[in-house]
Amino acid sequence: MSIALDTSLEEMQAIARRIRGRLVQMSHKAQTPHLASSLSCVDILVAAYWGALAIDADQPHDPLRDRLILSKGHAATTLYAALQARGFFSEEILDSYGTHGSILAEHPSPNSAPGIEAGTGSLGHGLPIGLGMAVAGRIQQQPYRVCVVMSDGECNEGSVWEAAMLAPAQKLERLVAVVDYNKWQATGRSNEVMALEPLVDKFTAFGWSAYETDGHDIAGLVDLLRNVPDGSGKPVAIVAHTVKGKGVSYMEDDNNWHYRIPTEAEVASAHKELGLA
């Protein structure tokens, strides 16, 4: 499967801004939490969907497509807004988020909308599932790549490290794990709740080809993601340093926005900051 990855960096940055505006509005309209977690991974998903992954919105089940699993399912709105903007489903479906009977729930449900590769919400599930998809690609001789986006808090889960030990043993070089490392988990600093650091070294020690980057530098993310497999014969880990609540000044690095829901006035001021008003 080949695709034209011809979206310019400026366009991707504009898409990211529009998605951020959308997320703030969705959180307010549906009265759903996890807005700051959604904002922190926007650039990662934009870089993947517009800059790196071989996907075709008209053929969401193409066996040769690259797969992206949003393992931090609580950032579902980012996944929904990105897939909609990428053409996987309609504006009407996105608008239905949070309404009674909508196919778009607070956490992504399996096979609910085109482009959703796995149902997530409980943490630590995406990497093992993605590992299975990568093994299936090898067995069926389909050279697709699998990208799993996790949160730093999610790395508390033992299943992440079970997968982290098996993937290098199996030399799954088409598997890439991206950690949205915003330094917070639900109720505390992620490196204080658990000894997460040194995170890059952990992945390296487990046998991954590990990189770290600014998780809001779309160009840098695109370069790293396009470079998978990177020739090392190892799975690739990208520790992406991010800011929770990125893009809205009064939400940035304030963990209250893990749960807080913006008021109408806050939505307006956020849109103004993002240049969308």
Added chain:
Amino acid sequence: MRNAFAAEITAISQEDPRVVLLSGDIGNRLFDKFRAQSPERFMNCGVAEANMMGLASGLAMSGLRPVTYTITPFTTTRCFEQIRVDVCYHEVPVIIVGTGSGLSYAGLGPTHHSCEDIALLRSLPGMTVLCPADSWELRALLRAAVKHNGPVYMRIGKKGEPAVHDCLPEVEIGKGLVLEKGTDVCLLSTGNMLPEVVAAAAQLKSQGISPQVVSMHTVKPLDTELLSTVFAEFDVVATVEEHSLIGGLGGAVAEWVVDQPWTPRAKLLRFGCEDMFLHESMEQEHARERFGLTSHNISEQCQDWLARRRAGLRLGAA
């Protein structure tokens, strides 16, 4: 049973290129033939069952038919979350095979016993629960499981269990296998208790009682057609399982029967394990004795209840 499993899954994998075998670091040399024939479709996932279950789901989502294999508690209770979310929530055809089920590994202690697995697994939406009685049933059910387009849990024994069948039985998922027809007491056996149940039936016959013997190899979905008939026609129906009395076959049958709009003719007796861990060291035979899972106890209880039932019916008629 585990040798039969290894032989049959190896044979099936030659016919069906979708079959992938995942082991949780057990079965030393058991799968040598499978590995030699299809090295790309065998993977030792290590002692990491949660990951193995997620991995299996990823394979199934990609069109393959993964079969996970390890000791029962480790592939059920340890990774129940992954079975629930990755397998059942996604409705994918993963076949979960637990070996050494029930009290098969009695001597290894309660960490290796599994008397809760049927209860847990049957509570999951879309899950099929299969408990083959012997190697022949295992082979037949494994073939049916690979053809089934949804999650399957198969609870098998260890090795050297006596065979009840002498050839491959014709099985259908969800349909009890009637081994012997009778009129007085209906014995519903699941899994490796069948040889004991056949012995109990022989003891009943020697007392002039006519037993019916059914291998209820499928606990979910229940064969409700068969249950409707036996609860209407028999005076005593007994369930027998190497599993807790909470939530196993007996629990499933009891739930079903109280939900029916009619009053059953039959008294339901349930034979299974008590709500306790076996702390002392003992072999399977003695563990079964502890819980009354012997042909002698089953036949005695059935005789006793049959007599009580019939006396009650006579009183009722008078």
